[in-house]
Amino acid sequence: MATGDTTYSKILLDESELPTQWYNLVADLPEPPPPALHPGTHEPAGPDDFAPLFPTALIEQEVTTQRYVDIPGGVLDVYRLWRPSPLFRARRLEALLDTPARIYYKYEGVSPAGSHKPNTAVPQAYYNHQEGITKLTTETGAGQWGSALAFATAQYGMECEVWQVAASYRAKPHRRTMMQIWGATVHSSPSEVTDYGRSLLAQDPDQPGSLGIAISEAVSMAVADPLTRYALGSVLNHVLLHQTIIGEEALLQLAKVGETPDLLVGCTGGGSNFGGLSFPFLREKLAGRMSPTIRCVEPAACPTLTKGEYRYDFGDTAGLTPLMKMHTLGHDFIPEPIHAGGLRYHGMSPLVSHLHEQGMVEAISVPQTECFAAALQFAKAEGIVPAPEPTHALAAAIREALVCKESGQEKVILTALCGHGHLDLASYEQYLSGQMVDYDLPDEQISAALQGVPILD
Amino acid sequence: MATGDTTYSKILLDESELPTQWYNLVADLPEPPPPALHPGTHEPAGPDDFAPLFPTALIEQEVTTQRYVDIPGGVLDVYRLWRPSPLFRARRLEALLDTPARIYYKYEGVSPAGSHKPNTAVPQAYYNHQEGITKLTTETGAGQWGSALAFATAQYGMECEVWQVAASYRAKPHRRTMMQIWGATVHSSPSEVTDYGRSLLAQDPDQPGSLGIAISEAVSMAVADPLTRYALGSVLNHVLLHQTIIGEEALLQLAKVGETPDLLVGCTGGGSNFGGLSFPFLREKLAGRMSPTIRCVEPAACPTLTKGEYRYDFGDTAGLTPLMKMHTLGHDFIPEPIHAGGLRYHGMSPLVSHLHEQGMVEAISVPQTECFAAALQFAKAEGIVPAPEPTHALAAAIREALVCKESGQEKVILTALCGHGHLDLASYEQYLSGQMVDYDLPDEQISAALQGVPILD
Numbered sequence: 001m002a003t004g005d006t007t008y009s010k011i012l013l014d015e016s017e018l019p020t021q022w023y024n025l026v027a028d029l030p031e032p033p034p035p036a037l038h039p040g041t042h043e044p045a046g047p048d049d050f051a052p053l054f055p056t057a058l059i060e061q062e063v064t065t066q067r068y069v070d071i072p073g074g075v076l077d078v079y080r081l082w083r084p085s086p087l088f089r090a091r092r093l094e095a096l097l098d099t100p101a102r103i104y105y106k107y108e109g110v111s112p113a114g115s116h117k118p119n120t121a122v123p124q125a126y127y128n129h130q131e132g133i134t135k136l137t138t139e140t141g142a143g144q145w146g147s148a149l150a151f152a153t154a155q156y157g158m159e160c161e162v163w164q165v166a167a168s169y170r171a172k173p174h175r176r177t178m179m180q181i182w183g184a185t186v187h188s189s190p191s192e193v194t195d196y197g198r199s200l201l202a203q204d205p206d207q208p209g210s211l212g213i214a215i216s217e218a219v220s221m222a223v224a225d226p227l228t229r230y231a232l233g234s235v236l237n238h239v240l241l242h243q244t245i246i247g248e249e250a251l252l253q254l255a256k257v258g259e260t261p262d263l264l265v266g267c268t269g270g271g272s273n274f275g276g277l278s279f280p281f282l283r284e285k286l287a288g289r290m291s292p293t294i295r296c297v298e299p300a301a302c303p304t305l306t307k308g309e310y311r312y313d314f315g316d317t318a319g320l321t322p323l324m325k326m327h328t329l330g331h332d333f334i335p336e337p338i339h340a341g342g343l344r345y346h347g348m349s350p351l352v353s354h355l356h357e358q359g360m361v362e363a364i365s366v367p368q369t370e371c372f373a374a375a376l377q378f379a380k381a382e383g384i385v386p387a388p389e390p391t392h393a394l395a396a397a398i399r400e401a402l403v404c405k406e407s408g409q410e411k412v413i414l415t416a417l418c419g420h421g422h423l424d425l426a427s428y429e430q431y432l433s434g435q436m437v438d439y440d441l442p443d444e445q446i447s448a449a450l451q452g453v454p455i456l457d
Numbered sequence: 458m459a460t461g462d463t464t465y466s467k468i469l470l471d472e473s474e475l476p477t478q479w480y481n482l483v484a485d486l487p488e489p490p491p492p493a494l495h496p497g498t499h500e501p502a503g504p505d506d507f508a509p510l511f512p513t514a515l516i517e518q519e520v521t522t523q524r525y526v527d528i529p530g531g532v533l534d535v536y537r538l539w540r541p542s543p544l545f546r547a548r549r550l551e552a553l554l555d556t557p558a559r560i561y562y563k564y565e566g567v568s569p570a571g572s573h574k575p576n577t578a579v580p581q582a583y584y585n586h587q588e589g590i591t592k593l594t595t596e597t598g599a600g601q602w603g604s605a606l607a608f609a610t611a612q613y614g615m616e617c618e619v620w621q622v623a624a625s626y627r628a629k630p631h632r633r634t635m636m637q638i639w640g641a642t643v644h645s646s647p648s649e650v651t652d653y654g655r656s657l658l659a660q661d662p663d664q665p666g667s668l669g670i671a672i673s674e675a676v677s678m679a680v681a682d683p684l685t686r687y688a689l690g691s692v693l694n695h696v697l698l699h700q701t702i703i704g705e706e707a708l709l710q711l712a713k714v715g716e717t718p719d720l721l722v723g724c725t726g727g728g729s730n731f732g733g734l735s736f737p738f739l740r741e742k743l744a745g746r747m748s749p750t751i752r753c754v755e756p757a758a759c760p761t762l763t764k765g766e767y768r769y770d771f772g773d774t775a776g777l778t779p780l781m782k783m784h785t786l787g788h789d790f791i792p793e794p795i796h797a798g799g800l801r802y803h804g805m806s807p808l809v810s811h812l813h814e815q816g817m818v819e820a821i822s823v824p825q826t827e828c829f830a831a832a833l834q835f836a837k838a839e840g841i842v843p844a845p846e847p848t849h850a851l852a853a854a855i856r857e858a859l860v861c862k863e864s865g866q867e868k869v870i871l872t873a874l875c876g877h878g879h880l881d882l883a884s885y886e887q888y889l890s891g892q893m894v895d896y897d898l899p900d901e902q903i904s905a906a907l908q909g910v911p912i913l914d
Contacts, residue, residue, distance in 0.1 A: 007472075007534070007537075008472050008537070009472065009534075009537035009538055010472065010537070010538075012469050012471065012472075014469065015464075015465050015466065015467065015469075077464070077466075080464075080465070080466035080467070081466055081467075081545075081549075081839065081840045082840070088538075092538075092612075110567065111840075112836075112839075112840025112841055112842070113840075114879070151840055154837045155549075155840075173882075173883075173886065174882035174883070174886075177882040177883075177885050177886045177889065178842065178882060178885075180885075180886075180889050181833060181836050181837075181842055181882075181885055181889070182836060182837060183837060376638060379569075379638050379639060380611045380638075380639060380640060382538065382569075383538045383539070383568075383569025383570075383608055383612075384569055385569070385635065385638055420879075422571070422877075422879035422880060423879060423882075425630075425631035425634040425635060425638075425880075426630075426631070426634075428634050428635075428637075428638055429630065429631075429634045429637075432634065432637050432638070
């Protein structure tokens with residue numbers, strides 16, 4: 001918009017302003033996060049432990065202490081299909097709430113797959129392709145990650161094989177179709193194509209599956225073939241690194257209108273969307289250039305940061321992954337079937353967990369009916385129908401805007417609208433028909449789930 | 458992008474560059490289009506004939522000969538939620554096709570409702586609101602128009618009541634949910650709330666409905682209440698006027714990269730997306746500033762321009778609307794159930810029909826399996842999954858790009874990608890599973906359908 005314009009709805013960046021480096025927060029942390037441990041020896045996991053799963057470039061990014069990592073030209077070429085993404089000023093929502101707060105949202109739903117996930121799917125496909133890998137395998141629950149990887153592999157002419165949790169495979173046929181449009185092969189998990197899947201189907205042909213099972217299938221197919229690797233959509237350091245493009249763009253966009261945020265709110269499942277938005281702002285905060293409060297928002301039914309414990313745990317249910325120090329509800333914990341499928345994870349990114357432990361970020365939890373009520377207010381005012389995951393951030397932003405209404409404070413609130421809800425309308429239907437419920441999670445249930453976690457510190 | 462940049466994927470306009478006037482092609486036509494006729498008297502229809510249905514401002518726009526119409530500030534405020542929309546250079550598709558042609562697509566799927574329809578839904582709601590109307594009624598088939606009007610009325614705090622064709626109401630529950638999110642009331646048509654609907658349900662409770670029936674229900678509810686009006690999503694002059702914002706933006710965007718189109722291709726159902734893109738370019742052509750070929754693309758199963766006749770016919774099946782001179786297959790013609798529901802219309806915008814009759818635009822038809830094959834190529838290369846309607850334009854663009862590959866011509870092709878296909882994935886599923894069929898439309902069937910059309914010229 002023109003300088004001094006006070007009517008703008010969105011702040012765009014030209015493609016020439018697209019950031020060309022990802023930001024690695026680890027380089028600036030006063031204290032480094034604890035290392036991942038080998039699941040068998042409990043010694044710090046080294047590059048060799050990851051080599052059957054990931055290409056060298058990503059393993060290096062996982063442990064690098066370099067402050068900035070250059071984004072390859074072959075990734076930027078694909079990013080330009082939708083990036084830079086727009087930053088919106090939610091003027092109509094502000095008016096609806098009658099708040100003096102100024103609310104900004106960074107919208108990642110403009111990506112082909114409809115969420116922030118392609119920000120890391122594209123470089124993951126790129127680096128694998130560079131190292132001669134021809135196929136990627138992965139798991140998907142709600143379907144956002146599988147869609148993103150299907151899109152990304154198509155850009156480099158690679159194959160993609162996705163294990164979609166059986167319950168989701170049946171309930172969300174349109175997500176499957178989207179992956180197939182981009183050329184991916186999609187299996188219901190447990191599947192007939194892996195030993196583990198066959199063994200589970202032999203016990204129960206109607207087995208609904210789980211993310212843990214789907215991960216096991218995808219991993220087993222990757223390690224069995226030298227030209228195949230596995231891709232993970234959240235949690236790990238290299239994933240969060242790639243997502244920092246969100247925050248880097250948002251910094252440039254806010255600067256264009258002379259704004260500095262007082263509060264950042266982002267939803268947290270595995271932590272990649274939250275980290276992507278907040279890490280560049282944390283750099284600015286650590287450098288004393290701004291001082292925003294940074295708040296994680298998680299579902300009340302899966303309160304990893306607010307009710308979990310900070311300790312070493314496995315990333316998957318079967319206990320095959322390295323042990324990571326993180327906030328966890330226990331790797332056996334199965335969250336209730338809330339609509340924000342992308343936030344149903346027992347653990348949390350080790351990096352985000354570390355920040356929370358260090359007091360650098362705070363966390364709250366919100367029940368899903370409050371989230372959908374916020375989503376309806378948002379959709380009516382701003383037009384966009386949000387995915388269930390970012391409705392958590394919207395609910396928290398609205399809470400704060402209403403506090404500002406009481407106090408008269410003109411806070412600048414920044415949030416990440418990490419995806420659209422076009423493939424989640426069945427969730428809205430349930431809310432509109434009055435049938436959505438909230439889940440109470442008793443503390444005893446959490447204590448019980450945590451009993452299966454090895455004690456290593 | 459920066460001047461001289463040759464790598465850009467998209468050309469953005471800043472909000473400050475948003476056009477502030479719609480363009481009225483009628484002002485520049487060598488010969489005016491024939492007037493609409495009253496269905497009873499067959500005399501030219503006057504403003505009074507439209508007054509029970511539309512607000513004064515829209516009736517004036519329907520017949521104005523002014524070259525430009527100012528876009529009200531209250532409309533621009535809402536347009537800014539997604540406009541200016543991006544213009545993409547389809548570099549990755551060009552590479553896939555190995556064509557020297559340069560392909561550009563103007564993407565309207567960024568609107569909250571996911572298509573170009575809000576471009577007219579918003580001003581229609583605005584003008585009604587200005588004149589004290591509190592509710593709008595309409596019909597919807599595929600659901601794009603109903604969604605757009607639900608979104609638009611929410612922006613002005615108006616009520617919206619939509620009659621959705623029963624077959625679509627049952628098959629597309631997510632479209633209904635989307636309308637309800639924005640606060641609309643959605644009825645399956647025929648419905649119990651109108652006399653006409655009740656009479657039809659009494660005969661057959663499982664009656665699948667039709668657009669003609671839904672129009673009758675929406676119109677009857679509008680005329681029965683002085684604070685309610687009816688809204689139409691295509692065909693009429695004022696609708697095409699509002700859509701010219703698409704072409705005006707595209708002109709500015711192409712100028713930024715120094716391009717002049719050699720060919721425009723747009724899909725045609727009622728004609729509003731096609732007119733919106735092409736009319737500003739036709740102005741430039743009439744003024745001798747460029748000379749693009751301008752091509753309508755219609756479904757082979759509903760070949761209004763390529764096989765219909767140019768004569769007076771009704772806009773609806775029941776014969777309640779004014780008679781319009783247009784290309785028609787006969788108002789009794791029921792197209793086969795192709796997936797591009799938005800192109801299943803027996804007639805064509807009188808203005809587009811007039812241009813075709815004058816030789817100012819040409820037309821071709823394409824079978825739907827060719828369209829979906831084109832859509833897959835496009836989605837894999839460019840990421841975006843298109844709605845079934847614009848796949849017709851994509852198929853035609855690809856045909857031309859392949860001709861350029863043979864001839865070596867570096868043509869500049871511009872097309873309109875008028876919506877995303879996120880709510881049309883069931884259609885893709887049918888295509889991917891090999892079950893999609895093309896429909897042959899024998900000439901005798903067209904002749905038969907045309908026999909019921911009154912002869913007035």
